[in-house]
Amino acid sequence: MQFTLKQMEGLKIKACCVSMDNKNSLQTLELGKHSNLVLPFIGIHPECAVDNKLDEMIAMIEKYHQEISGIGEIGLDPTYVHTDDDSKRQGHVFETLLSLAEKFDKPISIHSRKSLENIFQIMSSYDTKHALLHWFDGSKKQLVKAMDMGFFVSYGPVLVYANDKQTLLSKTDTSKILVETDGPVRFSRCFEMKSGEISFIPSVVFCASKILGKSFDDMASILEDNSNSFLGK
Numbered sequence: 001m002q003f004t005l006k007q008m009e010g011l012k013i014k015a016c017c018v019s020m021d022n023k024n025s026l027q028t029l030e031l032g033k034h035s036n037l038v039l040p041f042i043g044i045h046p047e048c049a050v051d052n053k054l055d056e057m058i059a060m061i062e063k064y065h066q067e068i069s070g071i072g073e074i075g076l077d078p079t080y081v082h083t084d085d086d087s088k089r090q091g092h093v094f095e096t097l098l099s100l101a102e103k104f105d106k107p108i109s110i111h112s113r114k115s116l117e118n119i120f121q122i123m124s125s126y127d128t129k130h131a132l133l134h135w136f137d138g139s140k141k142q143l144v145k146a147m148d149m150g151f152f153v154s155y156g157p158v159l160v161y162a163n164d165k166q167t168l169l170s171k172t173d174t175s176k177i178l179v180e181t182d183g184p185v186r187f188s189r190c191f192e193m194k195s196g197e198i199s200f201i202p203s204v205v206f207c208a209s210k211i212l213g214k215s216f217d218d219m220a221s222i223l224e225d226n227s228n229s230f231l232g233k
């Protein structure tokens with residue numbers, strides 16, 4: 001982690017640092033105290049929704065709402081659902097944390113793998129002004145819907161080598177684009193199965209700038225504006 005913070009300093013990158021569960025959210029809060037480059041997001045990832053104590057997370061958000069920059073990752077993912085009860089639980093955790101984000105006026109990072117349609121349906125009753133569909137993996141039609149609903153969408157290292165992601169980026173409202181590492185996911189091709197890290201970000205920014213026909217610096221400044229608008233700054 002120290003290495004990542006050094007890289008962030010060197011590259012002058014501030015990052016929203018999302019969490020997976022209660023324990024890991026406390027670590028994220030600690031990191032946020034150590035470095036002002038880390039914008040802490042806490043929450044319960046859909047992978048952890050069944051086993052995590054929701055009341056503890058609610059108490060944590062109530063206690064630290066002034067310290068946190070946002071809530072995430074939260075969302076839905078059928079990969080981690082084995083029974084109807086699991087599915088209900090995942091939905092309940094997601095909606096409870098959404099309500100808290102609204103209560104404290106916090107941006108949210110949403111995990112929507114294989115669940116975009118359900119997310120769209122649930123989010124129709126919530127504010128999407130500061131909502132991010134991280135690692136957007138939908139169809140062109142779903143992208144249009146995401147734009148209509150006002151979501152931000154983020155693209156990661158896969159953008160560098162995946163044509164379908166490049167096409168999606170070219171059809172995304174320029175003011176709604178964000179970039180991410182999605183570490184610790186591993187990336188193939190030019191990234192040689194390395195785990196996503198902050199030093200990949202300039203390549204993602206460069207690739208986005210080429211697709212949109214902008215200079216690297218213009219792209220970086222668009223992303224900075226978009227990040228501020230996502231964070232409500």
Ligand SMILES: [Zn+2]
Nearest residue numbers: 073111112134
């Ligand atoms: Zn995710």
